[in-house]
Amino acid sequence: MPLTAYDLTGRTALITGAASGIGRATALLLAEAGASVHCADLDAKGAEQTSADIRDHGGRAQPRALDVSDRAQVAAAVAESVRADGRLDIMANIAGIMHRSTVLDTSDADLDRVLAVNFKGVLYGCQEAARAMIAQGSGGSIVTMTSGAIDTGAPELLCYGAAKAAVYQLTKTLATEVGRHGIRVNAVAPGWIRTPMTDRHIGDGQEAAARTMAQCSPLGRVGEPQDIAHAVLHLASDASAFTTGQLLRPNGGVQMPW
Ligand SMILES: NC(=O)c1ccc[n+]([C@@H]2O[C@H](COP(=O)([O-])OP(=O)(O)OC[C@H]3O[C@@H](n4cnc5c(N)ncnc54)[C@H](O)[C@@H]3O)[C@@H](O)[C@H]2O)c1
Numbered sequence: 491m492p493l494t495a496y497d498l499t500g501r502t503a504l505i506t507g508a509a510s511g512i513g514r515a516t517a518l519l520l521a522e523a524g525a526s527v528h529c530a531d532l533d534a535k536g537a538e539q540t541s542a543d544i545r546d547h548g549g550r551a552q553p554r555a556l557d558v559s560d561r562a563q564v565a566a567a568v569a570e571s572v573r574a575d576g577r578l579d580i581m582a583n584i585a586g587i588m589h590r591s592t593v594l595d596t597s598d599a600d601l602d603r604v605l606a607v608n609f610k611g612v613l614y615g616c617q618e619a620a621r622a623m624i625a626q627g628s629g630g631s632i633v634t635m636t637s638g639a640i641d642t643g644a645p646e647l648l649c650y651g652a653a654k655a656a657v658y659q660l661t662k663t664l665a666t667e668v669g670r671h672g673i674r675v676n677a678v679a680p681g682w683i684r685t686p687m688t689d690r691h692i693g694d695g696q697e698a699a700a701r702t703m704a705q706c707s708p709l710g711r712v713g714e715p716q717d718i719a720h721a722v723l724h725l726a727s728d729a730s731a732f733t734t735g736q737l738l739r740p741n742g743g744v745q746m747p748w
Contacts, residue, residue, distance in 0.1 A: 495729040499524030502575040503726065504568060506558050506615060507585030509536025511685030512635065515715035516582055516722045517541075521549035523723055525580065528571040530556040532585070558585045558611030568618040577626055580726045581619030582633045583612040583657075588691050590646040601649050608653035613660055616675070620668050629672025631726045634661045635718075638681045638741050654679075658737060665735030674734040676725045681741025683713040707742035 503520050507513030508529035514536075521527045521544040529544075531537040534555035544551035552574060556567045572578050589604045591597075612634050623630035637654040639647050658677050665675040682688065682703045684696075692699045703712045721740045724730050 496727045501525045501579040502577050503580035504528045504571045505582040506530045508540050509533040512715045512718045513584035514540050515719035519719040526550040526575050528552050530554040530567050532557050559606040561614045564614040565618050568622050572622050578622045579630050583615040584635045588687050589649050593648050604649035604653050609656045612657050623673050624671045632675045633722050633725045634677045636677045636679045638679050662735045677737045678721045679739045680718045706744040709742045
């Protein structure tokens with residue numbers, strides 16, 4: 491496979507969750523590969539920072555304030571990206587939240603919020619991007635972010651794991667429906683990645699958790715956001731032209747050891 495398969499020059503990408511962690515690393519990498527990147531996030535300042543960092547390195551980027559749980563906002567973000575660049579080739583649905591509660595303590599409000607961001611937010615992104623790509627008529631690549639949490643029972647991760655399992659189902663189903671338009675849909679299921687999300691939820695135990703995860707991996711280290719960004723680049727680019735409906739597991743060879 492020639493390296494030009496990873497060249498995204500002339501392509502436009504909309505990336506949610508681009509202010510932080512995996513989304514930010516993905517925005518930087520796709521811009522480095524040549525894409526015009528629309529950096530969307532609830533954290534408008536963070537999205538602006540990612541865009542500014544891309545432009546400082548000679549790339550093309552625009553920030554977008556976006557709450558993915560609001561269908562109208564997602565539709566507007568897709569429309570604005572298409573209006574700005576005349577096209578949309580890549581949609582990376584990376585925004586997400588973590589929530590911890592035991593099954594017995596899970597409230598309707600907990601479940602509604604996590605599903606609204608982690609599942610409905612991805613559904614809206616997939617629907618709006620697929621509609622734009624079908625209208626455009628030149629195919630495209632949609633990437634979703636699920637999690638190794640879909641493979642295991644994990645204490646206190648019911649809402650999160652359920653939403654991520656639903657995202658995997660969405661990915662497979664959509665892939666069967668839009669393949670005839672040349673649109674590919676694939677999911678990434680990271681293992682434990684050191685990001686602000688894991689920092690917030692593990693807190694003071696972050697270093698101990700990192701050591702445990704590193705010991706569980708045949709590679710002897712924990713994951714970094716760039717590891718996942720490269721998986722997204724692969725799925726977004728022509729390097730994966732015959733890949734759709736699939737789940738890529740960049741997890742250092744280890745499932746989450748609960
Ligand atoms: N870090 C991990 O170990 C890990 C593992 C598996 C999957 N993931 C998934 O990867 C994705 C990125 O996670 P991360 O670790 O980089 O987290 P992060 O907290 O560093 O980044 C998440 C980003 O999503 C944004 N966001 C949250 N709610 C939003 C909303 N309603 N609308 C728009 N943006 C919103 C946040 O502002 C933030 O910038 C998430 O979907 C997460 O579930 C992470």
